[in-house]
Amino acid sequence: MSNNLQAIRGMHDILPDQTGLWQRIEDSARAVIESYGYAEIRTPLVEVTELFKRSIGEVTDIVEKEMYSFPDRGGDSLSLRPEGTASCVRAAVEHGLLNQAQRLWYRGPMFRHERPQKGRYRQFHQIGVEVFGLPGPDVDLEVILITRRIWRALGLSDLRLEVNTLGEGPERTAYRTELVRYLAAHEGELDEDSCRRLETNPLRVLDSKNPELRELIAGAPSILDHLGEASRAHFASLCAGLDAAGIHYRVNPRLVRGLDYYNRTVFEWVSDRLGAQGTVCAGGRYDGLVQQLGGRATPAVGFALGLERLVALVEESPGTPGPALDAYLVAVGPAAEQRALLLAEELREAVPGLRLLCHCGGGSFKSQFKKADKSGARYALVLGDAELARGVAGIKPLRDDGEQVELPLAGLAGFLAGAD
Ligand code: HAM
Numbered sequence: 001m002s003n004n005l006q007a008i009r010g011m012h013d014i015l016p017d018q019t020g021l022w023q024r025i026e027d028s029a030r031a032v033i034e035s036y037g038y039a040e041i042r043t044p045l046v047e048v049t050e051l052f053k054r055s056i057g058e059v060t061d062i063v064e065k066e067m068y069s070f071p072d073r074g075g076d077s078l079s080l081r082p083e084g085t086a087s088c089v090r091a092a093v094e095h096g097l098l099n100q101a102q103r104l105w106y107r108g109p110m111f112r113h114e115r116p117q118k119g120r121y122r123q124f125h126q127i128g129v130e131v132f133g134l135p136g137p138d139v140d141l142e143v144i145l146i147t148r149r150i151w152r153a154l155g156l157s158d159l160r161l162e163v164n165t166l167g168e169g170p171e172r173t174a175y176r177t178e179l180v181r182y183l184a185a186h187e188g189e190l191d192e193d194s195c196r197r198l199e200t201n202p203l204r205v206l207d208s209k210n211p212e213l214r215e216l217i218a219g220a221p222s223i224l225d226h227l228g229e230a231s232r233a234h235f236a237s238l239c240a241g242l243d244a245a246g247i248h249y250r251v252n253p254r255l256v257r258g259l260d261y262y263n264r265t266v267f268e269w270v271s272d273r274l275g276a277q278g279t280v281c282a283g284g285r286y287d288g289l290v291q292q293l294g295g296r297a298t299p300a301v302g303f304a305l306g307l308e309r310l311v312a313l314v315e316e317s318p319g320t321p322g323p324a325l326d327a328y329l330v331a332v333g334p335a336a337e338q339r340a341l342l343l344a345e346e347l348r349e350a351v352p353g354l355r356l357l358c359h360c361g362g363g364s365f366k367s368q369f370k371k372a373d374k375s376g377a378r379y380a381l382v383l384g385d386a387e388l389a390r391g392v393a394g395i396k397p398l399r400d401d402g403e404q405v406e407l408p409l410a411g412l413a414g415f416l417a418g419a420d
Helices: 016-034 049-056 061-066 085-094 137-153 169-185 192-200 202-207 211-218 229-244 307-316 334-350 365-374 385-390 409-418
Strands: 046-048 069-071 077-080 102-111 123-132 160-165 249-251 263-270 279-285 300-306 327-332 356-358 379-384 392-397 405-408
Touching: 016 102, 016 123, 016 137, 016 307, 046 049, 046 085, 049 061, 049 077, 049 085, 085 102, 085 123, 085 300, 123 137, 123 307, 137 229, 137 263, 137 279, 137 300, 160 229, 169 192, 169 202, 192 202, 202 211, 229 249, 229 263, 263 300, 279 307, 300 307, 327 334, 327 365, 334 356, 334 379, 334 385, 334 409, 365 379, 379 385, 385 392, 392 409, 405 409
Parallel strands: 160 249, 327 356, 327 379
Antiparallel strands: 046 077, 069 077, 102 123, 123 300, 160 263, 263 279, 279 300, 379 392, 392 405
């Protein structure tokens, strides 16, 4: 097998028996997001490395350790995008989209050289939204409402929402000083990673997954005690909105996020069914990023959900998707085989959205029926030379015990259009 080429570790093929579920999830999310008036944006998979350094932050795990960066033939450093927000901001500034409010969404693969494990991959897929030009907590609430509606559309009822606020720059600086003082006083208890973060990015110590640090972190000072009036009011208004919308949430003052661009609202939706990688969706406000990347000061908020994690949750949830095919056309005999592809064309033309597979390659009734059954189709349409000569076709239900019936060819489209 050593000569066989394989996909790169942490990068997975999504095989035909899975793509139906992926499409269902993507279609549901897209329909929900567009029902809020968001428009799709598509950006390149590759950007200059500088973009991610200046947005996500030089001393974050993503930029320090996880980017797929390479010099292109001209010598510029390029990177596969590790996330979508930075690219959206770059595109919005570059194309002058920010002279009015924008509600954007995107989907596609992202790349991070992390240690692969269940729910954590090196190529993974996100669907995200980014809103530009609206500063208030109302739009923070709107993006969270979108996520709740997506979970509902997918029948997921057990995701937990955690929210926090990171305040504004000066508030965070004051908090950071106090946090460093606290952590430095306990330096002997910190693990190696946290000692390093204490120097470079102390808020990230709060995000440590090391159970031995749990108590220490629980006793750390809280950002919520360092907020100014405006940040406090913003957060209070968001929380009141969540209450009014009946969304249960937990304020988690230790929620800091792994990317540097956030201010004020941050949030995560977490599942207990996914093990260590339980965060299905994450986001927040990043009012400083547009200016930081060369645009004029523009408030912004957004989120991204991880499709692999969502697929894993939906896969486990009760309620399987309906059959992928409406019908499988079985054709036996020279005249029937010749007619079959064209009959299938006529049916697709007459019944919008019909999912019809036309058997190709001949074979007996028995072998074609076997394939029809295996295809998961709801009906087999049966065309033999004898039926064709009489201008009829058989219809056999494949998913229940119904008898085969005969219909005139001209009645097939009406039958299939009416089958729900
Ligand atoms: P993030 O927390 O880095 O945020 O990623 C968002 C989601 O993407 C995660 O909650 C997770 O579901 C999924 N995800 C991240 N890394 C992986 C991985 N290695 N394998 C599988 N899934 C993964 C962002 O990317 C921000 N851009 C979100 C945002 C948008 N904030 C504001 N606007």
